[in-house]
Amino acid sequence: MSAIAPVKSEIKSEAPAFWLVVSALLYAALTWPVLFCGITGPGGPAHDETNYHLPVVHQFLGQWPHPDLSDYPSALAPGYYLLLVGLAKALGGDTHLFRFVTGLFVIGSVLFLQVFLPRKISAVRAFVIALPLMVLPIALRSGMWFLTDFPAFFFIVLGLGAAIMAPGNRKWSVVAILCIAISLSFRQLSLWIVPPIAYALWQRNRQTPLGTVEALACVLSAMLPLWWMMSLWGGMTTPTFQVRYQKPNPASITMALAYVGCITPFFIAANPAMLKGILSRKVGVTTSLVIGLIPALAWPTSYSLNEGRSGGPLWEIARHLPTVGERSLFFLPLCIAGVLGLFIMRRGARLCGDLVRANALIFALLSMMLLHGTIHEAYERYYQPAIMLICGWLFALTIPDRRSESRVTMMPILLLAFGFFVLSLISEYYTLFRVHPLD
């Protein structure tokens, strides 16, 4: 079995920076006008900022240099809050600084998604692949408000990219291992990157002790912040939030897979060569269909606010569609489409000789779904960015080389990005101006 990324300079780091700059400018154009027009106060998308994140930072600022980490009004790990408190102390500034810094992490995530794409993808196409992530409602919201999703996600992109997409050298391994600890100290839900990164690093040097040592270092890198949290709080979250988050919710797995089912058809349509000969793979297709049925039928998937099955457009659609025995029929075709989509993309990557990377990416997706199944809330925004990231990279692996790129049409991906942007217009901008009408 070939190791992950044996060839040096396989990633896009030398690619022209033009489209990277365009990405950053586009994101800034979409978010900074709102950021700098001075909107403050409660309501709408500002809910989390007002109720959780700002109070914590203000509390730590007041207690600086000895912030009390034993309990505070947020469920998240204190790493990002402490970073912002440090910045506020060094640079001065308050809410706008926090929002600005959070937005930088979104830009960083979008740029690194492009940087880690294989060199066979041209810069402009890399830009298009990154577009859906950039215009996701949660991505745009994170550039306008002080949220903590993307700072951790930035290190997820960097960690997964370094372990799976980058050339296999020790420098990238160290980056990946450090990213685990940092992303965990920002947000506990980042824990899902540990298995895929450990797997990818182990896979690279499986025949030598180095692979095992690197995989072990990954787990240790996660263990240390975890142990710290355990000794601090006696749980994974601050004591105030422990009861709320401890109940598992397998519907998250259903939702994430359904989301994959919504996304992958666009990527497959962009490179229809993936579908060639798929009908001859009867066992694979049938197995995918059967696997897709399990998360759709095995546990309740109907809309329920109390059970944590809410929060996002798909849940809203499911709410208005028929259910049988607490199972929403809406998710049935989507889950099947999700598994089938992953099967087709994995096969596409295999035909291009990138099976090991594709496996690692799908493993990452699986790990993310399983981890989110252990918390009570199945909000779509928790896994939207990760799914966009993984599907984007997976799609890039299905393109054989630069010459075959001409057979790939980016129109479906642009359409997907446009769809997300419309969603963002409705959920972010419209809400924003309704709550804070511009005089």
Place this chain on the structure above:
Amino acid sequence: MSSSPQGAGRDRAIDALRGIAILCMIADHTAHGSHILTLLHLPNYLQGSSGFVLMAGFALGMVSLRRAGKLGWSGAYRKVLTRAFQIYLIHVFLVLVMSDIGLATGNIRSVPTAHITFSQLIADILTLRWLPTYMDILPMYVILLLFTPLALECFRRGKSWLVFLVSFPLYAALQLDPSVDNFEWMRPNMGLGFGLWGWQLIFFLGLAAGYSRVDRTLKSSSRLRNVALSLSLVVVIGSIVLARIQAGDVGGFRLLSPEMEQALVRKDNHAPLRTLSIVAGAIVFYLAITALNDRGKLQTALAFLEVCGRSSLFVFIGHFAFVALRFAIGAKHWPPIAQDVWCIFVVSCLYAVTRWHAPILGKMRSWFASIRPISGSSPALNS
């Protein structure tokens, strides 16, 4: 099929099966309450400990046959008895360590409860009467090994029925009256997960299967194989369904009365449903792993399981360090996700040590050999 020259002549599927069994046990002992444990035990009558004992018997039967070819039967028996003694010593060492940790942390069930003197404690450990939590499987294994030469001798003389003439009635007697195995040898409140009369049956079934190389029959495409596979599949699926009903996953519906369920699935007796399930499960998993291996699928996972399975005793002994550490740092009170990470950490460490201790020791040995000239005993200097 072997994956390396090291494993030449070994059946990869058997090693992988042992790997699965040992990983299930590790998850149970080091991460009780984790999601990983729940996932591994979804078919919850197919437990790691049952698989471990069954496969231990199987491997011993197979290996003894091979050894007898090289060393003669008396040599093979001597090896088995030596192994029993080694395991006894390992057990005594582990119990001493675990008892110390139990007394130091107050965290191991059964250690601080018996009020006895130090000399009594030592005597009890040596006579296998003192068995803190998780420490009751090795003594059972020692006793089973002591009887193994006798069983092998019966197999050799074509009198397998003699073994099962003793084994089945003992097993049946325990199932009918659970108090018969309670001969009060161990101290009260000790770990009593493995009633000897109940567990001996799967060990000797495994031994007989290994001795007669059932794996070869299963591998060949025959009517017998198809029938065995079909029946095993029915049993495995049935036991999973029954387990989910019993767990309450389908509401208040009950197939059997609670007493009957209890009688069929008890662990300490290795109740009939457990026995049936593990034998059927071993067949299904063995054939599934063989098929995957032959098609070149899931090679990474198989390689991982193979390493764990090949050194299952080493891994089993090593995992006690983590059981102790878990008690010492209070990890047993951690929430499920943290327990998952802990479980992955434990398995990674054990894998690392198992996989690489031999090459690293080998390199150290050659390094020492290479620096020997400095000490003055170099052939070059002598010449």
